[in-house]
Amino acid sequence: MARIELEQVSKSWGDVVAVEPTDLVIEDGEFVAVLGPSGCGKSTTLFMLAGIYAPSGGSLRFDGQVVNEVEARDRNVGIVFQSYALYPHMTVHDNILFPLRLSKMPRSEAMAKVERFAALVHVDELLDRRPAQLSGGQQQRVALARALVKEPKLLLLDEPLSNLDATLRLTMRTEIKSLQRRMGITSILVTHDQMEATTIADRIICMSKGRIEQIGSPDDLYLRPNSLFVASFIGAPPINLVEGEAENGALYVSETRLPFLNGGAMGQVTLGIRPENISFAEDGLAGTVAAVEPMGRETLYILRTPIGHFSVLQTSSTKRYEVDASVNLQFAAEDTLLFDRASQKRLDGVQVHLP
Amino acid sequence: MPEATALRSPSTPDWNALAERARTRRRMTQAVLYAILIVTSLPVVLPYFWMVTISFSATSGSTDTFVLWRSIAILVPTIFVIAGLQQGVADPRRRRRLRWAVIAVAFVALLAFVAPHLHVHNYRYLWNPDIVEDMRGRTGAGGGQFPWVWTAFGNSLLLAGAQTLIVVTVSTLAGYYISRFSFAGREGFLKSLLVLHAFPAMTLIIPIFLILHWTGLLDTLTGVVLVICTLELPFSVFIMKGFFDTVPWEVEMSAMTDGASRRQAFFKVVLPQVRVGLIAVGIFAFIKGWEEYVFVATMLFEKANWVMSLYLFWVADDIMGVDYGIVAAVGVFYVIPSLVLYLTTQKYLTQMTLGGIKG
Numbered sequence: 105m106a107r108i109e110l111e112q113v114s115k116s117w118g119d120v121v122a123v124e125p126t127d128l129v130i131e132d133g134e135f136v137a138v139l140g141p142s143g144c145g146k147s148t149t150l151f152m153l154a155g156i157y158a159p160s161g162g163s164l165r166f167d168g169q170v171v172n173e174v175e176a177r178d179r180n181v182g183i184v185f186q187s188y189a190l191y192p193h194m195t196v197h198d199n200i201l202f203p204l205r206l207s208k209m210p211r212s213e214a215m216a217k218v219e220r221f222a223a224l225v226h227v228d229e230l231l232d233r234r235p236a237q238l239s240g241g242q243q244q245r246v247a248l249a250r251a252l253v254k255e256p257k258l259l260l261l262d263e264p265l266s267n268l269d270a271t272l273r274l275t276m277r278t279e280i281k282s283l284q285r286r287m288g289i290t291s292i293l294v295t296h297d298q299m300e301a302t303t304i305a306d307r308i309i310c311m312s313k314g315r316i317e318q319i320g321s322p323d324d325l326y327l328r329p330n331s332l333f334v335a336s337f338i339g340a341p342p343i344n345l346v347e348g349e350a351e352n353g354a355l356y357v358s359e360t361r362l363p364f365l366n367g368g369a370m371g372q373v374t375l376g377i378r379p380e381n382i383s384f385a386e387d388g389l390a391g392t393v394a395a396v397e398p399m400g401r402e403t404l405y406i407l408r409t410p411i412g413h414f415s416v417l418q419t420s421s422t423k424r425y426e427v428d429a430s431v432n433l434q435f436a437a438e439d440t441l442l443f444d445r446a447s448q449k450r451l452d453g454v455q456v457h458l459p
Numbered sequence: 460m461p462e463a464t465a466l467r468s469p470s471t472p473d474w475n476a477l478a479e480r481a482r483t484r485r486r487m488t489q490a491v492l493y494a495i496l497i498v499t500s501l502p503v504v505l506p507y508f509w510m511v512t513i514s515f516s517a518t519s520g521s522t523d524t525f526v527l528w529r530s531i532a533i534l535v536p537t538i539f540v541i542a543g544l545q546q547g548v549a550d551p552r553r554r555r556r557l558r559w560a561v562i563a564v565a566f567v568a569l570l571a572f573v574a575p576h577l578h579v580h581n582y583r584y585l586w587n588p589d590i591v592e593d594m595r596g597r598t599g600a601g602g603g604q605f606p607w608v609w610t611a612f613g614n615s616l617l618l619a620g621a622q623t624l625i626v627v628t629v630s631t632l633a634g635y636y637i638s639r640f641s642f643a644g645r646e647g648f649l650k651s652l653l654v655l656h657a658f659p660a661m662t663l664i665i666p667i668f669l670i671l672h673w674t675g676l677l678d679t680l681t682g683v684v685l686v687i688c689t690l691e692l693p694f695s696v697f698i699m700k701g702f703f704d705t706v707p708w709e710v711e712m713s714a715m716t717d718g719a720s721r722r723q724a725f726f727k728v729v730l731p732q733v734r735v736g737l738i739a740v741g742i743f744a745f746i747k748g749w750e751e752y753v754f755v756a757t758m759l760f761e762k763a764n765w766v767m768s769l770y771l772f773w774v775a776d777d778i779m780g781v782d783y784g785i786v787a788a789v790g791v792f793y794v795i796p797s798l799v800l801y802l803t804t805q806k807y808l809t810q811m812t813l814g815g816i817k818g
């Protein structure tokens with residue numbers, strides 16, 4: 105219900121820069137997820153959108169209108185805080201009712217709405233309790249109901265599902281997504297869970313140290329990371345990175361020569377390959393198994409090779425290797441990602457292959 | 460394996476005996492605890508109890524204490540018997556029944572041996588405005604009129620009430636500001652609050668007297684209220700700041716995104732969470748104003764301005780040798796408001812921990 109634009113928006117406290125000047129457009133009704141390590145400015149960005157913090161610079165626009173100076177209460181933004189921030193002296197019912205009471209909604213209508221949203225997040229049994237008498241997951245759901253009940257035009261979720269068990273998290277994720285669709289609320293979700301981000305969001309924003317590293321679809325971030333940071337942050341288990349020197353049409357890692365297939369590069373280059381893109385083969389890069397970590401459906405092998413350690417993900421149903429077994433590795437040229445170490449940027453269109 | 464069999468003791472322990480021993484020990488501990496509590500609270504309770512019995516039993520001029528001894532002779536054994544029941548009788552229903560029986564017996568005994576000697580004659584000052592003059596002739600303190608006790612009571616109420624209102628309001632606003640906003644010199648301000656409190660107020664009595672004199676507030680209740688408030692405020696502000704510190708910042712922000720103005724967020728969300736602090740600060744301020752003696756004695760002269768503490772002092776001073784029954788009765792009357800206040804609010808006071816004392 106609102107198109108959000110950030111133009112050179114930044115936030116700092118004295119010398120501490122929490123968010124560097126940032127440009128970002130979020131389309132009306134879009135659902136974006138924000139990923140990034142702890143302390144990278146995710147919450148700060150949300151708080152600026154909510155009107156809790158005033159940006160230190162730049163302009164923030166809702167539907168084309170600059171809202172930098174508009175107070176939080178006039179922005180019609182729903183927010184679920186990392187710490188839930190329920191009102192401890194009110195019952196669950198009154199917590200959810202609070203925004204409606206402030207908006208002077210007729211009593212009967214407000215009551216009906218509270219019931220409806222409480223049922224939606226499955227806290228309708230708990231309406232008479234105080235927040236202190238709820239589990240963490242229940243509190244989170246109450247916070248969600250309170251944010252949704254006023255049908256905001258922008259929904260901000262600061263890790264709203266972090267305290268739920270795996271099953272409930274899945275259902276809530278689906279619930280949030282379908283609610284968001286139905287109500288058409290522009291939503292921003294901060295999360296540390298990449299699965300959550302990729303399943304729920306239309307676009308993912310990857311942040312680091314107060315800057316947006318990359319914005320894109322889950323596939324963009326995973327298959328075409330712009331930078332070393334995004335490549336190493338997205339994906340679990342993390343991508344394998346090996347540092348080498350590029351010269352004479354090949355990447356040299358220690359003594360091993362990996363010829364460039366497309367394009368080429370010079371200087372310090374880092375090679376990245378995802379664990380699931382490496383396979384065992386009859387020949388190829390020789391190595392030994394250093395550790396085996398069964399993960400259920402898949403098994404993670406840590407391999408020692410002349411060019412460093414590699415983690416390799418294999419479906420558990422294939423042949424099992426024991427520690428110290430000798431193996432050979434293969435990977436396809438199209439799965440290789442190459443980064444310039446000086447600029448940390450990905451070298452587009454450049455690939456290497458095993459000789 | 461011989462070790463394994465050796466480890467398992469040949470005779471299993473006698474669980475029943477062990478449980479019995481634990482029970483006995485627990486009962487002993489509790490009995491000793493009760494005894495200690497009763498004995499140590501006697502010196503605290505006794506003077507008050509004495510004051511109450513005197514006020515209801517003393518007749519003009521007499522100094523006999525038989526009502527006190529008789530009541531004690533009845534009540535103390537009752538307390539011990541009840542404590543004993545607590546230990547000795549296991550079945551709670553029977554225990555309760557026995558307890559009521561003991562209380563009934565004590566009550567009948569009091570009715571028979573003590574009640575006939577009780578009267579409210581010593582409380583006649585409540586309806587007789589000229590009691591002291593009647594007894595002493597018109598030559599009492601300063602040879603002047605004693606005010607009626609209700610005048611003093613009203614003044615005390617006014618002083619304590621106004622003081623409570625001011626202290627609660629100012630310390631709430633100041634505490635909130637200090638807790639939420641940073642400003643130059645905040646650290647120093649906080650430290651000086653505590654230092655101010657550490658100052659014995661008595662040392663300031665002469666400057667305060669002079670200031671009141673120059674501002675024309677000497678011998679007015681307003682002046683005294685302002686002085687006591689000033690002395691009370693530093694610590695109250697500090698306490699309230701501690702309470703506000705415990706209210707998470709997000710909760711307030713949440714209220715504001717929910718559509719509340721800063722003021723609404725303060726009144727609807729923050730204030731209810733520091734209710735215990737408000738009550739505590741309020742009660743302490745009230746009690747402080749109610750029992751204040753030094754400053755009122757120094758700065759109030761006019762009899763129409765007397766407060767209860769002055770009234771009690773002058774009654775005691777004037778007619779102690781003549782009729783200490785009245786003195787005791789005034790004392791009882793003086794204590795009642797504090798007592799009522801404590802009893803009605805102790806639920807909140809016991810919840811109070813000095814909410815997070817930190818910078």
Ligand SMILES: Nc1ncnc2c1ncn2[C@@H]1O[C@H](COP(=O)(O)OP(=O)(O)OP(=O)(O)O)[C@@H](O)[C@H]1O
Pocket residue numbers: 117120121122140141142143144145146147148149186
């Ligand atoms: N009020 C403040 N004053 C000074 N620095 C702050 C303030 N709030 C946040 N910061 C700093 O700004 C940076 C970003 O903080 P922010 O809370 O946005 O991180 P985050 O990405 O939400 O982290 P997390 O995932 O741990 O919640 C941090 O380095 C933090 O220390």
Ligand SMILES: [Mg+2]
Pocket residue numbers: 146147148186262
């Ligand atoms: Mg955060």
